[in-house]
Amino acid sequence: MATSWQEIIDLGARVPAAVPEPEAEEPQRRGVLRRLRESLSKSRQALSEELSASFFERIDEETWERLEEALILADAGAPTTAAVVERLEHEVDAGTVPADGAAVRDRLVEMLAEVASTGRAPIDLAGEPAVLMMVGVNGTGKTTTIGKIAWHLSKEMGLRVVLAAGDTYRAAAAEQLAEWAQRAGAELVRGEAGADPGSVAYDAISAARARQADVVIVDTAGRLHTQDNLMEELAKVKRVIAKQIPEAPHETLISIDATTGQNGLRQAKIFSEAVALDGVVLTKLDGTAKGGIALAIASDLGIPVKLIGVGETLEDLRPFDPTEYANALLAE
């Protein structure tokens, strides 16, 4: 089974309140496993079988070319693609990997999973309160991701969550977050439209301290990484947060749309320069896009994927599992 939420979150010494098993939701929860399987297989059926069938019947020059093509089409990018294929080819030539379809496939999945695990670490929520900041380009799914994280932390792990509506720019962004706060049973701190996002974050942390909440999740307005002034604003939000708690934000995540191409690498790089990223949330993986850009980000910048979004429902935001992902990446 894939990585669980408990495994991917570091709560430190905190002992969360016991969560009553939600009885009413039982039938739906059983459906979760089925949904997971479906959402993964909808676009990438029968992963490993197909991979071996289509790729490694014979192993020759054409195999490597097709493999290159597949990785490029998955948005893994030219440098990462070249590196992986070259290494695999080399190992097969050297005989460290037997020139046998199944063995080559297994080794490839292992390699891809290795790249995808670069810098892997749990989401650090040990602070009291812990501050998690969400950043990213417009339309990548920040607010939705925050809503779902809040729900998991609150409803499944029994943490008290405060949401900071730091997107004071986009029309109705705070309303969107308010709906999520209600669903997750989290408290929402918001400012006026156009208010300073730093002050909203500041107020939210004060509120969290006053009420002894466990986690503050700070939403920020979507911004293109090329807008220097907005990147500077983001850095300022971070500085304001650090004024309240010096080591905060303890975790800064960037949401990257799985359909994004090579530009995703630039996004991660420039956001990282502004606010030091701890991880990626790869959203919208339920489409046909493979999100190979996550490989490029991990191998180039050492920023690991921590969560993935595979659908609309709350359960569809899940901890990232490198092996599962590596398998899915190459499925037709």
Place this chain on the structure above:
Amino acid sequence: MFDQLSDRLQATLSDVRSRGKLSESDVDAAMREIRLALLEADVNFKVVKTFTKTLKERCLGSDVLDSLDPGQQVVKIVNEELAALMGGTGSELAIASSGPTVILMAGLQGSGKTTACAKLARFFGEQGKDVAVAACDVYRPAAVEQLVTMGGRAGAHVYEQGTDADPVAIAEWALEQAHAERRDVLIVDTAGRLHIDGDLMDELARIRKKTRPHDVLLVVDAMTGQDAVGVAESFAEAAEFDGVVMTKLDGDARGGAALSVKAVTGKPILFASTGEKIEDFDKFHPDRMASRILGMGDVLSLIEKAEQQVDEQAADDLREKLRTDQFTLEDFLTQMRQVRKMGPLSGLIGMLPGMGAMKELKNADVDEGELDRVEAIILSMTPAERVDPTIINGSRRKRIANGSGTRVQHVNQLVKQFDQMRAMMRSMASGKMPDAQQLAQMSGGAPRPKMRRR
């Protein structure tokens, strides 16, 4: 936009151009470079294959290799093929002969549909059309509120029934309203949906059937990778879209999606969204974009923008003032505002031929905040000070700085820059071109300490 693709293609082509004679292997090498540049720009793998094949065939033709300037010919061919790849000279929206023109917007989540709706509404509003938008995204929390706010800002009427109604019913109702209220244009916003979500795609097909739109537009994020093509194909099937709106072109996306979509679906890119502001939205001209990618500039767009914004009488007045050396800070303010109406300055620089190659200017980050500050400072001056800045003494400087919320050195800096500008204008009026240093001084917000007036 398209900077990185642009850089690589330009580097390859300038190498080709510098050769007097081209051999087949030169062309081969150039094609390999172009192929890699396109792949790294997220142009679809299959599109790249076909594109480089066509390109190579044309470049190896005897009319090219035997011509006097084969390098130049290759550049010309690449330019033509790039433009053709994106859709030639550009296409127009279908407009209703009577009653409201109905435009249906579709796309993936987060591609920027709602924003594009508002921007399109403003685009039509600017042409004097009475525009309404229909809020049919009942799924995303607060999407209706967003459209109400943004549509209102765009000067459009918003038809909404909250989030409890059925999107198909809302669309139908909105169409009736638009007819009854004699709107010129009705733009229907729909929920973002995954192209593999059968139910939602079916809903889109039903909205399409009920509203019989004149145009169905697919909204595509310019940063989309290889999957852009799959998405476009699926939407083409369910919604038979007529054209594409490219969003987020203001980023450093390499434009692969823009280059692929037309090639694969045959549908042209009609509009491009190039910024956060509601006016950052324009018709898309593939031929001009191709020239821009190759660093050949887009003077046509620049002239059009200027024509839209610049009042001819004011321009005449200005010319006269420049000639007679009566240019004041007041005129400077008017000028600055007029230029800023044309959109962000960094966008304008990209349209100038050859500017792509001038690294310094391209990377010169035109700080719009700096311009706001300049405005504030001038507005804090008395009319007399604006006409003759030389009367601004120490206490006046202090007052102006206080009034504009800036510092005395900012005021000093502005007065100094204005002085330099006047000097430059005098030399221009006398027929001399300013040199690059003078230009840099003028455009540069930050003072460069060592520069001295001549």
